Amino acid sequence: MKPKTSLYRQIITGLQLGRLSPAGSFYGISTYVSALLLLLTLSSRGQALYPMNGSDLKGALKLEKTDTAKIRLYQKLRKFYAGQYLIEQKKVYLDSAIGAIKKAVELSEKDHEDSLKYQSLKYLGLSYIQAGDTLAAKRCQALAERYFLTSRHFDLAIKSWIGFGEAADRMGLYTLGMSSYRKAISLFFKHPAAGNEANIRYHIAQEYFLLKNPAEGEKEALAIVAKFKNKNINLDQANVFLAAYYRTVGDYRRALKYCLASVRDVEKFSEINEPDYYYGELALIYDALGESENCIKYYKKTLELRTKTAIEEEFLFRTAGFIIKNFIKLGKISAALNQFTTLRKEHPPRSPIGKIFDLQNQAYCEDATGKSAIAERLYLRVIDKLTSLQLLGVRSLAYEDLSNFYLTHHRFDEAKMFAEKMGTGSDLFENKRFEFLRFKIDSTRGDDHSALGHYLSFTKLRDSITNESKNRDIAELQLQYETDKKENDIRYLKKSGDLQKKQLKQARLDQNLILGGSSVLLILLVLLYRSYRINKSNTIEIDQKNKVLNLTVGEKDELLKEKEWLIKEVHHRVKNNLQIVMGLLQRQSSFINNKDALSAIKNSEQRMNSVALIHQKLYQSDNVMTVNMAEYIEELLGYLASCFNLDGAIIFQKDIDCIELEVNVAVPVGLILNEAVTNSIKYAFRDRNSGIIKVLLKKAEAHKYLLSVSDNGDGLPANFDLQQIHSMGFNLMKGLSKQIGGNLKIFNKEGLEIRVEFVPCS
Structure with a gap:
């Protein structure tokens, strides 16, 4: 199932100039604005150009070893292919997008990465909408929403429904889009802090137009502006929405009012990353008002932004076409030629529709430079290609271009022939322009009766809008x-x-x-x-004695400094050597497939790191004899959280006094802490996605300290015999406890607690 690109192509001539229905009917205006709004929200914004293309992402996947990183790369690959599908509409890109995100789902299920799994399911649902499988899309979205709500990520649930609705709109499934936005606003009212009311209601207003109910759409958009205009909230979308609607019905005063308000929001709020369609809408209004200088100014801003996004080529080349036509209108032929050649050189057209509009832009330039024969051939080629692609709306505007061409060159019968093919537009400004063209043709041909009729229609339209x-x-x-x-x-x-x-x-x-x-x-x-x-x-004698004394003291100070420097250097080198050993272990682990061996190597790395941190703190500190345990424990816990990719799932609660321990005590304490915390992370929360680990280090008495590591996990079985524990980690903790003059105790109540009370020997 392909996107509703006919809606886009019908408004190619300037992002908004479309030919959608007969004789300016209300249905035509509604359809016109519907197509425009769909374009504004879903297409004009485009997608930022990716820092990596598909080949780069595939290469990164081959090199990546961790499943979490692979999942994120598959998500990026889906996004890349989905963007390419929007641009080129080739099914192979859609199939590749679905295949990539399915692999992300499989990997996240395998590794029990629930957050990434349901995020990937949300993306899979969007790809299923593109493929036309709405039932599968709904199932994926329902699973993602249930997870977001259960995990209390209400903001993600709201955003997922907005994204789902936008994807449905892109495929012309407007009823599905409206139900999605209704679910988003319903969630917002339950959890107001989790969403943006103005943004959600804007989508609902847009959907009314897509469902051919413009009165409700206008009413909703005006209500949004009235409610939030004095609350320092970004209303760019609602304002440009109203500007586009009022422009299509010929109310340029209100169109300019709301469009200027949207541009002010664009320039005020930094989060608007792709404001091209705001400037494009403003350019269209100035074009309708006949202000070519302002029109060119804002079309250039629009084109500059669009060349930096992955956007369908018709929008790129048609925007350039409007700049070229206005330059020609002002007599700036060289500027028009420069615009044409620069765009073709920097962004050569690839798609059929992009090549058509490139030909049309070339025709404008050839005609302006006096090469009328070449220009005529190009205009006819454009119409032929548009006919083969069944782009009737855009073809009407091509007829207008060709009719104007023949009129300029006094070929009135041919001008009349193509003018009769133009039909009638749904945009009042467009109809006024068409009627004036027909008047000029009939008057030059001597058909005064027909010319008078077209002139009266022209003046009526002119008076209704200006x-x-x-x-x-x-x-x-x-x-x-x-x-x-x-x-x-x-x-x-x-x-x-x-x-x-x-x-x-x-x-x-x-x-x-x-x-x-x-x-x-x-x-x-x-x-x-x-x-x-x-x-x-x-004081001469005293000075001499002081000199001798100062010399002696200076030598002593130098010796002390040298000693401290040597001690720091020793700690530094010990730390570096431990890092080298850790690096060797990491390198070795990449060649080992045995899980037990890998686990042992990982445990050894963590133990070495706990010791390496001690030496790092010593050579970085002014005091080379003792270690600040509060700072050390903070860094050690951060390292373990990073090693196990906790991402906030397990929370560390710390209660640590400001204690300085000598290195011969700090090292065993660090190793005990490493073993206890690692044990809790690995085994306490096997059937849970979250948990709490409490770490306590207190000075109980004058020379007595208490170290405790506890969790709220599953604990040990009720009849478990602690005397039967013979693991290396447990034996290591017992041995280290004795080394620092302490006693290791284990408590199995509401989780597991490992406690060591110790009196370090000086």
């Missing part, structure tokens, strides 16, 4: 926009000036302080020198 009051309101809106912009610039400059004044004032204060301090220092130096001169004769 009058003196509307023009004045439009001018006031533009002036207000420019005034607001200038006021913002003035406020910015004023703030900059105030900041510079503060900086200058601070610089002067600093200068005065420096001068005052220098003066005081100079006075002190004079007094000291005077005192030195007075007492010089009485």
